[in-house]
Amino acid sequence: MVDAPQQKLQCPNVLDAEEFRRQGHQVIDFIADYYDRMSDYPVHPSVTPGFLRDVLPTDAPRRPGPDAFGSALQDVRDLLLPGMTHWQSPRHFAHFPASSSTVGALGEALIAGINVVPFTWAASPAATELEMVVVDWLGKALHLPESLLFAGGGGGTFLGTTCEAILCALVSARDQKLAEIGGNRIGDLVVYCSDQTHFSFRKAARIAGIQRDHCREVQTYHGDMFALSPTELQAAMQADVDAGLVPLFLCATVGTTQTTAVDPVGELCAVAASHGVWVHVDAAYAGSALVCPEFRHVIDGMESVDSFSMNPHKWLLANNDCCAMWVKKPCALVAALGTEQEYILKDAAAEGHGVVDYKDWTITLTRRFRALKIWLVLRCYGVDGLRDHIRSHLRMAEAFEGMVRADARFEVVTERHFALVCFRLRSPEKLGGEKTANQLNRRLLEEVNAATSGPYMSSANVGGIYMLRCAIGSTLTEERHVNDAWKVVQDRASAILRKMEIIYSVLG
Amino acid sequence: MVDAPQQKLQCPNVLDAEEFRRQGHQVIDFIADYYDRMSDYPVHPSVTPGFLRDVLPTDAPRRPGPDAFGSALQDVRDLLLPGMTHWQSPRHFAHFPASSSTVGALGEALIAGINVVPFTWAASPAATELEMVVVDWLGKALHLPESLLFAGGGGGTFLGTTCEAILCALVSARDQKLAEIGGNRIGDLVVYCSDQTHFSFRKAARIAGIQRDHCREVQTYHGDMFALSPTELQAAMQADVDAGLVPLFLCATVGTTQTTAVDPVGELCAVAASHGVWVHVDAAYAGSALVCPEFRHVIDGMESVDSFSMNPHKWLLANNDCCAMWVKKPCALVAALGTEQEYILKDAAAEGHGVVDYKDWTITLTRRFRALKIWLVLRCYGVDGLRDHIRSHLRMAEAFEGMVRADARFEVVTERHFALVCFRLRSPEKLGGEKTANQLNRRLLEEVNAATSGPYMSSANVGGIYMLRCAIGSTLTEERHVNDAWKVVQDRASAILRKMEIIYSVLG
Incomplete structure (x- = not known):
């Protein structure tokens, strides 16, 4: 069947232990050097779409040349890293953190x-x-x-x-409910x-075949x-019941994406x-903050979920x-x-x-051995270490919040629950007040993020209010990065206000 | 809000470059040593459920002790590895391979x-x-x-x-079709x-809300x-149309899980x-075999999928x-x-x-940078290397198939398309012939797999035929492992046939 050039039966060297050692030590040093130089990179690259596609071969x-691996690593350094958003930068305060540790990273290496x-x-x-075992440890x-x-009697997975x-x-x-009410409903x-609620939920509902207009966003x-x-x-559930529809599922959130709002789990469970x-x-x-007992109150009523x-x-x-699910x-x-x-068969085995x-x-059949990573993290840092x-991070967020509150030009918009501070620049009355506030803060964020060595x-x-999010959680972030970030925000705010005052005074 | 013991603001050392270097080199040597010793492990452990849960703390x-990382690695070696199924063993011929290479493994390390x-x-x-770029390279x-x-004009993702x-x-x-025929259908x-077809497809259909009895398994x-x-x-589609139902989706397979059957893509597309x-x-x-031009014929008609x-x-x-999807x-x-x-917004950006x-x-929002791994694999091994x-592997499978065919006691059950050989021991007439064949081969597989240093x-x-599957694809597999595997199969078959002949002669 196969008409290929004659060669020895096995392919050379692609999982050779010594080759792995040689390349592996290179990779470790490469990553360590990256961590060492992390502060040198602008967090977010100033590149335009196509910058990389246009320079790579099609x-x-x-047949690669000699030391293809070394030369690929060089391209990672010279071509890819300058075009990355550096989520591990101590000045990355966007979105939520992608939390790294040496043990977490090496856990992945071990899994692979x-x-x-x-x-x-x-x-x-x-x-x-x-x-x-580990999913119970974590729980x-x-x-x-x-x-x-x-x-x-429950259980979890990664x-x-x-x-x-x-x-x-x-x-x-869904399947439990359809078994009750009939599969065609x-x-x-x-x-x-x-x-x-995060878009993930609406996405999941769509995938599961829930009608698009049957997702109530209260x-x-x-x-x-x-x-x-x-x-x-x-009220929403009752209205649906009255209309002959069937309430199925509630996704409550502890720590929403935009402002880390905390839904009242216990009371919601009673309604559900x-x-x-x-x-x-x-x-x-x-969820990670629940490792600290001082946050237990945010999951009051969790027994019913x-x-x-x-x-x-x-x-x-x-x-x-x-992601851990229980x-x-x-x-x-x-x-x-x-x-x-x-x-x-499985049930019988499980019983025994x-x-x-x-x-x-789960959805997937093939899966990675993620438990090994979580086990290593818990083993090596311990519950107290976590x-x-x-x-x-909570202390640094508290400090940042304090600095915002101390500057009367700014306000903290929503109560801080965790390590995210949502704040904005107040728009002075003479610059249009509330009417121009969103626009002012959009501009502020743009200018803050444009600062090459800035946050x-x-x-x-x-609720119609545009605000800046400062999410503290990068492992490398230290107090000085938070202080520097705030200084950049203040400086940019001063510059913007000054410029706008000039424009307004010329116009008005 | 937080009432915790006073400490300095940042947490010590969890992403320290030097610590990463130290632990990282340990991990690399650990993995390399594992590859070195791979042949010493039985491929599949002889353990009973609970063997590990019962010995781990609850x-x-x-607060971990000093060198928690070193001691965790020791536990990986002493507690976990002896209880693993070693998918990288050169004697792993079960399921399909979980293909490893130094570059693939280190690509994962780099991603993490x-x-x-x-x-x-x-x-x-x-x-x-x-x-x-890389998904086009691979395509x-x-x-x-x-x-x-x-x-x-198409596109892909990992x-x-x-x-x-x-x-x-x-x-x-589904959503495209419902937009045509009405969202409530x-x-x-x-x-x-x-x-x-692999169970994945029925699972996906269930998840997507297709009625369980609306999955036709031809x-x-x-x-x-x-x-x-x-x-x-x-015929199946026409029957559904005649019944007022709406044919939606066909999942064709190139290389089925059980026997690597190849569905005729082109003709199926015409029907669909x-x-x-x-x-x-x-x-x-x-799909991996498509890298060899001699397999192009198995995707004849792919232009229509x-x-x-x-x-x-x-x-x-x-x-x-x-998984690569296009x-x-x-x-x-x-x-x-x-x-x-x-x-x-996205569409506008994409246009420009x-x-x-x-x-x-995709389903998920958070995603890993898998392209980096595939890019490294393609860069370092090249299309010719792949x-x-x-x-x-094809040559080794061909050799294994030849050995099976050369022993008249055995038969190759299905045509070999790739590197999977499906074979079975013929049941001699005096031992019950076809009636006992499945039972005989079940026993053969059990005994083959029970051999400590065996495959x-x-x-x-x-189709009612039980057969053994020998899937050649572990990166470490060499000709000698295939030869040894076949010898174990022959030996076990001889022993079983001998025993059964004695039993039959005593009984009969």
């Missing part, structure tokens, strides 16, 4: 090196068992209720992202969130600090329960990617996502031995 | 070290642009039609797994595959080598086209995880999976500059 090489595929227990027994460290842990977690939970809830199902208000109101939720609605809590960012997810890759030193009833996941035939086949818990890490921040636009 | 440590989150172009411009290397490449790829394609097709949609036959018959597909059906081709395993996916992590040296009309993906508001925001192409790699194989059960 085809892969046929060992390269097993633990889709069933048998496909790599130690990997499945470690996952079951306990985060003060989750026992009902979500294997130890309490996925890639929150969107996957929500989709798994939603599909489980998918068009009657309605899902709920707030207007602050409006939130500045007065409630943009938290989802149980009263409004109840009265309508037989599955409650998922998305704590993608803020059906599923919970958070991303250790966001703020728990676990490097991209890792559910109260793993059997609902398996019923929705399991392989039919093996489902029966208490192990799971994770392929039946608390120190979170608290150091990189992002924005929120909530 | 809680994460509070740099740790950017390229969900939009702006979130890391070089990452998005590299992905666009060209695999001889895909231009219609699927960015260069030809995901985690095939299930994600199929789900993205299916949701795009999801219950009328029908999807098609063969009884050999029966295949030994006479067709278990390929999907266009005639039977046409007549019903307005989206065609996805899943070449998860065999709407989407195509394959897993470089299976057989293209790319380490877990990476689509003919990226706009269908964006319409189904994009963020509403930004959708408009030809870049994409990959968050709108051909050598694939052909070396690890898996099984297929197709």
Whole structure:
């Protein structure tokens, strides 16, 4: 069948231990050098679309030259890194952090090196068992209720992202509900969130076949600090019931993306329960803070939720990617996502031995051994170490907030719950006051981010108010970076106000 | 808000360059030593459920001791590795390979070290642009039609797994169809595959809200080598149309999981086209072989498919995880999976500059910089190197097949297309003949896999025939491992036949 040039049977050297050692040490030094030089890079490159595509060849090489690996690393340094947004920069304050640690990064290296595929227990027994142990370790460290842990009859797993977690939970809830009301009523199902809920949820709802106009985004208000109101939720659910529709699923958020608003989980669960609605809590960012006991209050009432997810890759030193998901009833996941035939076998095995086949818990069958990374992070930093890490960012955020409050030209727009500060420049009356405030702050953000060695921040636009977001959470961020960031904001604000005053005085 | 013990603002050392260097070199040596010692491990551990859970502590440590990292690595060596299935073992012939290379593994290390989150172009411009370039490089290397490449108006991306790829394609097709026929007709949609199609597809269909009984698994036959018959597909689609249902989606497979059957893509596309059906081709395993021009014929007619996916992590040296997906009309993906508001912005940007925001192409928003790994693999091994790699496995599979054929006690059950050999022991007439063949081969597989330093194989059960699967594709596999594996199979077969003859002679 194969008509190829004659060669010896095996391919040379592509997984040779000595070659791995040689190239591996190169890569380690490369990454360490990158961390060393991190401060030299502008956080965000000033490049235009096409800058890289236009210079790369249009085809892969046929036969690489000698030291192709060294020359590729050189291209990473010279071509790619200058065009990256450096999420590990101590001056990266945009979005949410992509939390890195030496152990998290090396955990990934170890996972890739060992390269097993633990889709069933048998496909790599130690990997499945470690996952079951570590997901309980993490759940306990985060003060989750026992009902979500294997130890309490629930259970968890490690996925890639929150969107996957929500989709798994939603599909489980959907199939459970359709089994009750009839498989042909998918068009009657309605899902709920707030207007602050991350787009992941609407994406998951669409993927799961929920009608696009059956996703209720309950409006939130500045007065409630943009938290989802149980009263409004109840009204929305009742209206749907009255219209003959079927409330299915609520996605509550602890720490929304725009302003880290905290939905009142306990009260929302009570509303949901009265309508037989599955409650998922998305704590993608803020979940990491639950490692500190002083945050336990934000998950009051969590005993009633059906599923919970958070991303250790966001703020728990676990490097991209890792989302942890826990559910109260793993059997609902398996019923929705399991392989039919093996489902029966698996249950029997689980009854006897208490192990799971994770392929039946998630969207994907192939999966990475993410538990190894989380285990290493917990082993090497310990629960106390993770608390120190979170608290150091909280203190820096508190300090930043204090500086904003101390400058009367600025205001902190929403209450700070975690390590995100949402603030804006007040627009002076003589420059148009509230009418020009959004425009003024857009310009401020642009100029702050344009400063080559300055901070990189992002924005929120909530309830009509445009604000700057300073999310402190990069592992390399120190007090001085926060102080410098604030100085850049002040300087740019002064310059903008000065310019605008001149323009206004000339015009007016 | 935070009432924590007083400490300095930043957390010590968790992303310190020197610490990374020290621990990183340890990890590299650890992995290299693992590769060196790979042959010493039994491929599959003889452990029982609970073996690891029972010995691990029930809680994460509070404050780790000195050299926690070194001691964790020791536990990986002493506790975890002995309980793993060693997918990189040269004697791993089960499932499909989880293809490793030094460059693939180190690519993952580099991705984790740099740790950017390229969900939009702006979130890391070089990452998005590299992905666009490399996905075209790979598509060209695999001889895909231009219609699927960015260069030809299509485009591709790197995901985690095939299930994600199929789900993205299916949701795009579904929403496109519902826009035509009415959003409330999801219950009328029908999807098609063969009884050999991987479970991923049924899983994706369930997730997407297709009714469970609307997934047609067209029966295949030994006479067709278990390929999907266009005639039977046409009959199935016509029956659904006649019943007032709406054919939506066909998942064809190039290289099925059980026996690497190849569905006739071109003819199937013609049938699908007549019903307005989206065609996805899943070449998860065999797609890697397309790098060799001698396999171009298996994708004859590919110009008509709407989407195509394959897993470089299976057989293209790319380490877990990476699935490459290409689509003919990226706009269908964006319409189904994009963020509403930004959708408009994105389109404008794309028109002007030809870049994409990959968050709108996939299920997940957070994503890893997988393109870096594929770029390194293509850069360092080159297209010719990848051909050598694939052909070396093909030659070994050919040799194994020859050995099976040379022993009259055995038979090769299905035609070998790639590097999987499906074979079984014939059951002698005096031992019950065909009636006992499945049982005999089950026992043979058990005994082969029980040999401590023997090969690890898996099984297929197709058309009522149970067979052993010998999938050659581990990077470390050499001719001698294949020869040794065959000797173990022969020895075990001889022993089983001898024992059974004694039993039969005593009984009879």
